[in-house]
Amino acid sequence: MKRHQGDPFEFAVRATGAWGGANVTYRSGTRGPVTLGFTPTENHACTAEFVWGEKMSCRLAVMDATDPDAPAPLEARSIPGCPATSY
Numbered sequence: 001m002k003r004h005q006g007d008p009f010e011f012a013v014r015a016t017g018a019w020g021g022a023n024v025t026y027r028s029g030t031r032g033p034v035t036l037g038f039t040p041t042e043n044h045a046c047t048a049e050f051v052w053g054e055k056m057s058c059r060l061a062v063m064d065a066t067d068p069d070a071p072a073p074l075e076a077r078s079i080p081g082c083p084a085t086s087y
Contacts, residue, residue: 010039012079015050015060031058036076038062046074 016032032050040046047065052058063071 010037011046012037013048013060013062013076015048017050017052017058019052019056029056031056034058034060035079036060036062037079038074038076040064040074047071 012035014033014035016030016034018028018030020028034050036048038046041064044064044066047063049061049063050058051061060076062074062076064074065071
């Protein structure tokens with residue numbers, strides 16, 4: 001598919017995480033890859049952050065970081081054929 005000037009474009013973000021330490025329940029392990037796609041807004045800055053949750057769950061947060069003091073979540077979706085967005 002050819003992209004024309006002015007057409008929206010999409011980014012794909014993939015992340016993995018690993019941990020290790022003295023935690024008795026979860027001594028070490030990995031999560032991911034987590035893969036999301038999103039369409040950024042023209043002239044906006046974006047960030048992607050790998051976020052740890054409870055019991056070593058994880059997710060990928062994609063944010064509009066144009067105003068670094070007030071980042072806003074961006075709509076993101078799993079890319080077909082890639083792993084789920086959280087574990």
